[in-house]
Amino acid sequence: MRYAETGYNLEIDLSRGNVERVETDPSLLTTFLGGLGTSVKIHYDRVGPKVQAFDPENLLIFSTGLLCDTPAFSANRTLVSFISPQTGLLAYPMMGGF
Numbered sequence: 646m647r648y649a650e651t652g653y654n655l656e657i658d659l660s661r662g663n664v665e666r667v668e669t670d671p672s673l674l675t676t677f678l679g680g681l682g683t684s685v686k687i688h689y690d691r692v693g694p695k696v697q698a699f700d701p702e703n704l705l706i707f708s709t710g711l712l713c714d715t716p717a718f719s720a721n722r723t724l725v726s727f728i729s730p731q732t733g734l735l736a737y738p739m740m741g742g743f
Contacts, residue, residue, distance in 0.1 A: 680708030
């Protein structure tokens with residue numbers, strides 16, 4: 646049984662209007678713990694080094710931490726990772742609240 650995740654990613658292509666449920670690799674969670682680790686790994690694998698911020702190949706990944714929606718204190722973070730138009734580097738602003 647897989648804990649702390651559903652085992653699937655939802656990939657949405659806005660240019661085609663396509664929604665696809667993709668099974669994740671079970672070793673991804675054990676190697677790259679949490680939402681930030683897995684989203685950075687997906688960017689590393691799927692976005693090339695020459696991709697600019699407004700290129701269609703740039704991904705916008707929404708992810709949450711492993712303890713989100715649990716009673717754990719201060720475990721309510723969600724992040725969005727993408728190539729920033731301001732710096733041209735990977736950015737991952739985080740958000741959360743009560």
